[in-house]
Amino acid sequence: MTRRTRLLAPVFLALLALAATAPGVFALSARYPSESLGARGSNVEAIQATLISKDYPIPFDGIFGVETRDAVRDFQLHHGLPVTGIVNGATWDRLLTRVGPGIVGMPVRVLQRELDAKRHSGLAIDGIYGSRTRAAVIAFQKHMGLGQTGVVTLQTWRWLIWHYETPVFNATTLCDYSVGNGPANWATSDAIGQLEAAAAVVAGEGHGRVAVGDASFEHGGNIPGHVTHEKGLDVDVRLMRDDRNQCRAATTYRRATYDRAATLALIRAIRATAPGHVKLIYFNDPVLIKQGLVQAYPGHDDHLHIRYCEPGYPDPMYRC
Numbered sequence: 001m002t003r004r005t006r007l008l009a010p011v012f013l014a015l016l017a018l019a020a021t022a023p024g025v026f027a028l029s030a031r032y033p034s035e036s037l038g039a040r041g042s043n044v045e046a047i048q049a050t051l052i053s054k055d056y057p058i059p060f061d062g063i064f065g066v067e068t069r070d071a072v073r074d075f076q077l078h079h080g081l082p083v084t085g086i087v088n089g090a091t092w093d094r095l096l097t098r099v100g101p102g103i104v105g106m107p108v109r110v111l112q113r114e115l116d117a118k119r120h121s122g123l124a125i126d127g128i129y130g131s132r133t134r135a136a137v138i139a140f141q142k143h144m145g146l147g148q149t150g151v152v153t154l155q156t157w158r159w160l161i162w163h164y165e166t167p168v169f170n171a172t173t174l175c176d177y178s179v180g181n182g183p184a185n186w187a188t189s190d191a192i193g194q195l196e197a198a199a200a201v202v203a204g205e206g207h208g209r210v211a212v213g214d215a216s217f218e219h220g221g222n223i224p225g226h227v228t229h230e231k232g233l234d235v236d237v238r239l240m241r242d243d244r245n246q247c248r249a250a251t252t253y254r255r256a257t258y259d260r261a262a263t264l265a266l267i268r269a270i271r272a273t274a275p276g277h278v279k280l281i282y283f284n285d286p287v288l289i290k291q292g293l294v295q296a297y298p299g300h301d302d303h304l305h306i307r308y309c310e311p312g313y314p315d316p317m318y319r320c
Helices: 003-020 023-028 042-053 066-078 089-095 106-119 131-143 154-162 189-204 260-272 286-290
Strands: 174-176 210-212 234-238 278-282 303-308
Touching: 042 066, 042 089, 042 106, 042 189, 066 089, 089 154, 106 131, 106 154, 131 154, 174 189, 189 210, 189 234, 189 260, 189 303, 260 278, 260 286, 260 303
Parallel strands: 174 210
Antiparallel strands: 210 234, 234 303, 278 303
16 A cells, blocks of 8 residues: 555545435435335325225225235236235335326325425425425435436335334324434334324323434434444334323333333333334333343333334344
8 A cells, every 4th residue: 555545545434434424325225115014104105095096995094904905915916016915116116106297196195295204395285296396306306315307206206215204293192302312213104103103002091102212313324322223113212100201201110110001001002003013122121021022132221122124124133
């Protein structure tokens, strides 16, 4: 290595590290999520809305139930795709269509809903590809390092469907607590949909709001203080307290403020609202470990670590 090369090497490595955190670099590895029975959220709504527009009489509720699965199977059968009932990359590509100026109707509604969920665009879901929708598309394409054409091809669709989103924090079901990583509340569409559904169940039972800590950064990647939390499928939530004050203060399973019954209700709701999509829950309460509901892991005395999963995920740690 020459002296000039030695001098330039640190600069090159620094630029490489910076590039690795840029939105467009994460987007280069974007993949369609696999949606299957038990999934929830905005991506499931996109599938349902598209199938409804193709005359499939299924619910539009954001829940990938049996009727949605059967409609997907029929769609796959009639489009020469493997009949799995799972919406993978090939099925996404057949469901989605090019959207741009002059297009109206359901494809535009799906686009607007996705932009609102993934980028908080604040669009009216009116099915009209007007100037505000075009501006939101261009902003998204710029954000992800894509060509800023204002036309949604399959390439832009893949990036948009892949993109993480954040929970809707509110006064009744969900709150945020910070552990030093700031706005690290981003997760996959399914993880967010399933978590929101679980929080609604728990709040409806009178246990108070579910307090959400770190999930992932907006485009995944390394996150301080965590070995995982890089793929939008790991979410930390605080334990439930007997004073229902988990949004303001933490507790551990050893403290008198810990409400085991309410935490048990939360764990059951997490599993029930994501059937087949919870890979594991880390938590060190020996009583719940003995019941087979959670598993021990160092550093998990004061919160649950939920790992959601997808069928066919490339990393077996996240594969259902």
